Structures are given as structure tokens and as C-alpha cells.
Amino acid sequence: MSLFDYTLKELQQMLHKKEVTVTDLVDASFKRINEVDDKVKAFVTLNEEEARKQAKELDEKLNDETSILYGMPIGIKDNIVTKGLRTTSASRMLDNFNDPLYDATVIQKLNEVNTITVGKLNMDEFAMGSSTETSFYGKTRNPWNLDYVPGGSSGGSAASVAAGEVFFSLGSDTGGSIRQPAAFSGVVGLKPTYGLVSRFGLIAFASSLDQIGPITRTVEDNAHLLQAIVGADKLDATSVNADVPNYSEAMQQGVKGLRIGVPKEYLDEGVNPEVKEAVMAALKKYEELGATWEEVSLPHSKYALAAYYLLSSSEASANLARFDGIRYGHRTDKRVDMIDVYKESRAEAFGEEVKRRIMLGTFALSSGYYDAYYKKAQKVRTLIKNDFEKVFEDYDVIIGPTTPTVAFKIGENVDDPLTMYAQDILTIPINLAGVPAISIPCGLTEAGLPIGLQIIGKHFDEATIYRTAYAFEQATDHHKKRPALGGASE
Known part of the structure; x- marks a missing residue:
């Protein structure tokens, strides 16, 4: 077995029995990166020298009171600021942001439990995309089939875990950017409740929607990683001081008596038949485990896509206005006056998708259109949130597919923005409502591509989501399947 086939709990036991060292774990991570990342292209920047130095120090400090994440190699999405480690948001604009002066709050929390950052992971530029094809540094590929996308915008975060390059990673989710790549890449990805995890140090895309979350191989590992990064933060006014249970203990309770709502809108036409079949098989498994499910309705979901793209x-x-070529970031080499420095720098440094969204957002906020578009979208957002609250009066969780289709081929949709936007149609309502949701593997298509099951919970009820996901994982073997590049001994 590869080290990447063990859970965090098993690896910690091995560390304490002296069967492996932290240095061995870091060596395994970089060995794997050297073997496969020229194909997968999950990483933008590596942190090898510092990671090896840190591993040596942690080997000397190992004791019985270390955390379960102690010494574990992790990859960080490249829009999360890391002190002294290049952070580009996969953009030309921040290509020269080589030495950030501070850590994001989530990185501080990971440092406290002694994880080891091995590098920064590729993504869609400024997190705008659903396939990791808009990165300035090239396309990331799906470890299950290198001709296919890994999803986005956290494609590097999902692909690195699926390919066995790191034990887990952090991504960010604005409209599905953790869950959709988790589904496409056959791993576990959670978008926490808005406000549960600090956004300080996350390069903002849409501040009322963005959330940092964990991507892992198993549900239990996911719970351990979330446990380490949650909590109120005085540097983030939107973070919430919520009661946080022990997620890994709560997940052991089983699902007997659990009430599941299944939105009819999530299984409508447009959902791939193999995806629908896998979801229905998962619901049957839940029945066998003692849960019950009924069809429900989220009637305003059909407006979510339009509302999301206007709001985000x-x-x-507004958020990207700070990148002006004056204070930091890319500055044009052309000899122009000050006003043209702004124009030329932004024209040169932003990609097509980023420009498209800036133009759409500027239009929606402009005089004469604000009420017709932005304000109306905010009203629709409230209706979507109310839909979820109404269903949760009678049900514990909502279950459906994570995505209407499985991964598509690289280049297949990149020139069709509307088709790309529709990839997030089942994940976007969750961000608009601010509720938590997880994607877990629930099968493979005949072509061997992963299918994701989405479990949605009430605000700050990640414990029930984990309990629901863990019960299914323990009753099936979907999480044990590995791609050809999946980190197992091949």
C-alpha cells in the first residue's frame, strides 16, 4: 500500500509507533509530485525546501499529545495567502506576488496543529471558472482521465488529492468550487456554512458567497481538517462564533430515523442518466441503513443561476478594482500616462473570463440598472434561502447529485460561457442560501468517471452532514476506488 491509502488516524498511529516519520510523509508527497504532476499539473508553486526543514523539526518534537494533523503534507489553493510563499490566484496580475507578509487565518490555524504546506495549487483565475482551464499557468487535468477537466475553480485542490500528491487540501467555494471538482475528481469536498471559517487572507471573488473548505480522501479526514480551521476571527467581520461539536465523534451516530428530502428540481431533465441512477442507488442504500426519504421542492432553484452570476x-x-497596476500586481511596461497605466495593466493582466465577469458586474451595479438587476437578484436570493428553511422544517438533510453531468473533456466547453456556468446549477443555490453541503463519491460511469452525491444541511449543522456522509461511505466502497494516477502502488 502507498502511504496515501491510509487515513489520518492510521498515519498518526504509524508515526507514534515509529513505523514512519514526518520526513517519510513529506518525501512520499514530493516523490509522488515528481512522478505525476507533469501530467496532472495540480501545483503552481512548490515549497520543498521549507517543507523538508519543517518535517525534520517535527520529527524531533513528536510526542503523545500531538494533533491528528501533525506532520501531514497539505496543498493550499493559490488564492489563500501564505506568508513568504508565492500566492498568485492563478493570475498574471499576481504573478509577481512572491513574498506575502502574512498568513491567512486558516493557515495560522493549520500551523498551530503542525501541518506542512508542500505547495500552492492551481485554480481558475481569481476562482472564476468551473474547469481550471482559465489559469494563467495552464490547465490542470483529471487524474481519472487526463483528457478530462478536474472541475473548478478548486481543480488543483481536488486533483492533487485524487492523484495522491497530498493527503488533503484546502479549496474555496463561491458557487460550487469545492464540491464540483470533488465530484469530478472522486474525492470528498465540503463547503461549510457561510461564516464558520474565516475568510481573512482569502483573495476575494464574491465576499458574500466565498468560503474556504477541506478536500480529502475520506469523510472522517474531512471532519478532522474542518475541525482545525473553524472559529470566529476578529479579522473577519462575517465570521461567526458558533458552537462547534466534535465532528469525528458526531459522525459515528448512524442514520437510523434520518429524514431526507430529495428536490425534484435536482433530478429533472438535464441530469445525466448515469448520475441519476447513482443517486437513486444511494437513496436506496440510505433506506437500508434506516433513513427515510421523500421528494420535496425548491421552487426558486431555477432562478439561482441568473441571480448568482449577477451577484457574484x-x-x-468591486473586489478586483484594487488590482490597478499602481500599488501591487502587474504593471504595464508601455510608456503611458497614469490613467492608461490602469487600463493597460488590467487589460494585459486579466484573462477573458475575469474581464467578462467584471463587465457584467459593473453593468449590474451601474446607475439605471442597479434596481432592475442587482436588487432583484438579492430578492431572489432571499426566496432561495426561504425555500431551504421551509424544507428543513421537516427534513434533516437534502440529498441530490452534486453536478448534472460528470467531467467533460478539456476544451469542450471553454468557449461556451453559458454551458460552463450551467455546470454549477446544483451547487449555486447552497451558496446563495449560506448553508453547508458536502460532495462524496457515489459511483463511476461506464467510462470510468466519478459521480458525486451532494448532502446539504441546515446552517451550522455540519455534524449531521458528516454523519450522513460517513454512514454511506462505511456502507459502500466508492471512496476506496482509485484512478490510474491515484496514489496507490501501481
């Missing part, structure tokens, strides 16, 4: 693009237009 409006916020992106």
Missing part, C-alpha cells in the same frame, strides 16, 4: 459578478467587479 457585481461583487467581483
Whole structure:
């Protein structure tokens, strides 16, 4: 077995029995990266020298009171700021942001439990995309089939875990950017409740929607990683001081008596037949485990896509205004006056998708259109949130597919923005409502591509989501399947 086939709990036991060292874990990570990343292209920047130095120090400090994440190699999405480690948001604009002066709050929390950052992971530029094809540094590929996308925008985060390059990673989710790549890449990805995890140090795309979350091989590992990064933060006014249970203990309770709602809108036409079949098989498994399910309705979901792209693009237009070629970031080499420095720098450094969303957002916020578009989208957002709250009056969780289709071929949809936007149609309502949701593997298509099952919970009820996901995982073997590049001994 490869080290990457063990759970975090098993690896910690091996560390304490002296069967492996932290240095061995870091060596295994970089060995794997050297073997496969020229094909997968999950990493933008590696942190090898510092990671090996840190591993040596942690080997000397190992004791019985170390955390379960102690010494574990992790990859970080490249829009999460890391002190002294290049952070580009996969953009030309921040290509020269080589030495950030501070860590994001989640990185501080990971440092406290002694994880080891092995590098920064590729993504869609400024997190705008669903396939990791808009990165300035090239396309990341799906370890299950290198001709296919890994999903996005956290494609590098999902692909690195699926390919066995790191034990787990952090991504960010604005409209499905953790869950959709987790589904496409056959791994576990959670978007926490809005406000549960600090956004300080996350390069903002849409501030009312963005959330940092964990991507892992198993549900239990996911719970351990989330446990380490949650909590209120005085540097993030939107973070919440919520009661946080022990997620790994709560998940052991089983699902007998659990009430599941299945939105009819999530299994409508447009959902791939193999995806629908896998979801129905998962619901049957839940029945066998003692849960019950009924069809429900989220009637305003059909408006979510339009509302999301108006709201997220409006916020992106405001957030990206700071990248002007003056204070930091790319500055044009052309000899122009000050106003043209702004124009030329932004024209040169932003990619097509980023420009498209800035233009859409600026239009929606402009005089004469604000009420017609932005304000109306906010009203629709409230209706979507109310839909979820109504269903949760009678049900513990909502279950459906994570995505309407499985991974598509690289280049297949990149020139068709509307088709790309529709990839997030089943994940976007969750961000608009601010509720938590997880994607877990629930099968493979005949072509061997992963299918994701999405479990949605009430605000700050990640414990029930984990309990639901863990019961299914323990009753099936989907999480044990590995791609050809999946980190097992081949």
C-alpha cells in the first residue's frame, strides 16, 4: 500500500509507533509530485525546501499529545495567502506576488496543529471558472482521465488529492468550487456554512458567497481538517462564533430515523442518466441503513443561476478594482500616462473570463440598472434561502447529485460561457442560501468517471452532514476506488 491509502488516524498511529516519520510523509508527497504532476499539473508553486526543514523539526518534537494533523503534507489553493510563499490566484496580475507578509487565518490555524504546506495549487483565475482551464499557468487535468477537466475553480485542490500528491487540501467555494471538482475528481469536498471559517487572507471573488473548505480522501479526514480551521476571527467581520461539536465523534451516530428530502428540481431533465441512477442507488442504500426519504421542492432553484452570476459578478467587479497596476500586481511596461497605466495593466493582466465577469458586474451595479438587476437578484436570493428553511422544517438533510453531468473533456466547453456556468446549477443555490453541503463519491460511469452525491444541511449543522456522509461511505466502497494516477502502488 502507498502511504496515501491510509487515513489520518492510521498515519498518526504509524508515526507514534515509529513505523514512519514526518520526513517519510513529506518525501512520499514530493516523490509522488515528481512522478505525476507533469501530467496532472495540480501545483503552481512548490515549497520543498521549507517543507523538508519543517518535517525534520517535527520529527524531533513528536510526542503523545500531538494533533491528528501533525506532520501531514497539505496543498493550499493559490488564492489563500501564505506568508513568504508565492500566492498568485492563478493570475498574471499576481504573478509577481512572491513574498506575502502574512498568513491567512486558516493557515495560522493549520500551523498551530503542525501541518506542512508542500505547495500552492492551481485554480481558475481569481476562482472564476468551473474547469481550471482559465489559469494563467495552464490547465490542470483529471487524474481519472487526463483528457478530462478536474472541475473548478478548486481543480488543483481536488486533483492533487485524487492523484495522491497530498493527503488533503484546502479549496474555496463561491458557487460550487469545492464540491464540483470533488465530484469530478472522486474525492470528498465540503463547503461549510457561510461564516464558520474565516475568510481573512482569502483573495476575494464574491465576499458574500466565498468560503474556504477541506478536500480529502475520506469523510472522517474531512471532519478532522474542518475541525482545525473553524472559529470566529476578529479579522473577519462575517465570521461567526458558533458552537462547534466534535465532528469525528458526531459522525459515528448512524442514520437510523434520518429524514431526507430529495428536490425534484435536482433530478429533472438535464441530469445525466448515469448520475441519476447513482443517486437513486444511494437513496436506496440510505433506506437500508434506516433513513427515510421523500421528494420535496425548491421552487426558486431555477432562478439561482441568473441571480448568482449577477451577484457574484457585481461583487467581483468591486473586489478586483484594487488590482490597478499602481500599488501591487502587474504593471504595464508601455510608456503611458497614469490613467492608461490602469487600463493597460488590467487589460494585459486579466484573462477573458475575469474581464467578462467584471463587465457584467459593473453593468449590474451601474446607475439605471442597479434596481432592475442587482436588487432583484438579492430578492431572489432571499426566496432561495426561504425555500431551504421551509424544507428543513421537516427534513434533516437534502440529498441530490452534486453536478448534472460528470467531467467533460478539456476544451469542450471553454468557449461556451453559458454551458460552463450551467455546470454549477446544483451547487449555486447552497451558496446563495449560506448553508453547508458536502460532495462524496457515489459511483463511476461506464467510462470510468466519478459521480458525486451532494448532502446539504441546515446552517451550522455540519455534524449531521458528516454523519450522513460517513454512514454511506462505511456502507459502500466508492471512496476506496482509485484512478490510474491515484496514489496507490501501481
